[in-house]
Amino acid sequence: MSLFWKPGAEKPQLLDDEEGGVLFFSSSLSSSSSYGYASLEKQRQRLPVYKYRNSILYLVETHSTSIIVGETGSGKTTQIPRYLKEAGWAEGGRVIACTQPRRLAVQAVASRVAEEMGVKLGDEVGYTIRFEDLTNSELTRVKFLTDGVLLREMMTDPLLSKYSVIMVDEAHERSISTDILLGLLKKIQRRRPELRLIIASATIEAKSMAAFFDTSKKRRGSEDKQHGLKTEPAILSVEGRGYNVQVFYAEEPVPDYLRAAVSTVMSIHNQEPPGDILVFLTGQDDIDAAVELLTEEAQNNGKSSPGLTILPLYSGLSRADQDLVFSPTPRGKRKVVLSTNIAETSLTLEGVVYVVDSGFSKQRFYNPITDVENLIVAPISKASARQRAGRAGRVRPGKCYRLYTEEYYLKEMSTEGIPEIQRTSLVSSVIQLKALGIDNILGFDWPASPSPEAMIRALEVLYSLGVVDDDAKLTSPAGFQIAEIPLDPMISKMILASNELGCSEEILTIAAVLSIQSIWVSSRGSQKELDEAKMRFAAAEGDHVTFLNVYKGFLKCNKSPTWCHKNFVNYQAMKKVIEIREQLRRTAQRIGIILKSCDGDTQVVRKAVTAGYFANACRLEAFSHSGMYKTLRGSQEVYIHPSSILFRVNPKWILFHSLVSTDRQYMRNVITIDPAWLIEAAPHFYRHRQPDSFHQ
């Protein structure tokens, strides 16, 4: 036991089921309906938010914007929409909306509220997520939806006119769509003063959010009331309901958080009473290594302690492996879950009493100069640290062991994380705003402003795709058509081009495959077999065409899971591909794309891909036997990823779909091209290049 701990002063709160975390035991799900109405009603009244019912309704009545800081477990998400309904906000055909960042949360909260209200889900209470609309325009009065869906709704109804109150939940997470939504809602309020907003957040960063929505200060001399409403936001804090979590810090900075995590788990296991342990690490590599180390330690430790059940948890795991984590811990055993930050917000584990926090997570960062997004292991924020600690106090008082010093926590850790909008490419966001008529992107009132470089880069990319014109206005029809397709503009451009090239059927398939993680089963153990399986579908033209072969095979075998298994194809992923493709097909037809197959003419397929991805063209360096390529745009050194079908084939001219950066920049999903297509696809982009660089 190399680590020593001292108690901290903090008392973090925790998440309740209806908040961010949404995974229930199946037993509790099935039994809850047998509780009957009275018991549910009692549970409702015990929620902390219950005694604020009248205050909340009063604030919403009198203020344009109310900010509710609902400490976790307060019950705000499930109760406030209902209170609003009871107070008459859904009368006259109006609808109360409540947004969530994640699909699962939308489904879970909606079914909970429907159950509590004793109505059928999809009637008075409904929800909408991508691919699933459980609402009835005649009946639904309380509607839960992802904030991405609400953003899409604005494209057909820019003022969101059917909603009387919009509650934006989990605003503290500062996801990219939440932030854009908040910016747009502020604009809508000017046109629709009667619209009420509720910003629900779990942290105390409410003041900056209040300042953002406060329009009263800007109007000098005028009263701060409009239509009898206060425009200065109200802030209300609701306490949470959870058990105390005692926090311990490392005495000294920890040189190796992986080893420290393992030895901390062992000392908890040897010294503390029963209760499951949740360890936050950064990624699959970390977690797999820690599983191995811990298994070893536990074996050496064998005699003195009954067994540990050691389980990894990250999104890349198969469903079956993820489900293991949620199965009850066998009697006399202690479960240790080694997780990424998926367990911080997206999934909730029951039975956790001890949390070990490495203090790190992988975060996406975007470099607008190179236009490359990178995943980097970075220190978490205080808010994340509190959230992680709170995971220990769900069933009874818990303990959290932080693998960093208290001084570090107090003095060096940032309060909040960097909002996503400042860490990603803005291409998708900008086109979305443009489609809503917001042309002055640089002047848009963002809750957190992205860097000017990132905004300019986004405009450049959109200009090169022909989505915006010289005045940075959306082009017609191309720009509007591309904005309509719910994918990255580069993929959407490819779909648009396929119309003229007569290969829309093929390109829709490719677009669907490219928008999921991977169609192959993840297999570290059986890499060789996977490679062999891939070769059965291999196309000399590259990965995109290979996808078409897999898709064809999947349809030919009648979407058989057995066929998938035999061929190392991920069945769940293929079902997703079918679903996305179907949605894209409908959208494509709506915007006038004619469905047509090119019947195996891979040249037109590759030309269509080039129309979207010309900026990712690369040329093999002459005399390079190491497979080094350089991008045509920036002369960046890049290599074909070993998972690509073209790995070691090294054709002279290729395009890549995305870059993965580790020690090298690897191109994932590449396709061969003829350089002449580049000038055809994007003359403005390549005109100034040296002509000789295009010679074969």
Added chain:
DNA sequence: GTGTATTCC
């Protein structure tokens, strides 16, 4: 000869 923090339309 290598890697997928997490979401969403």
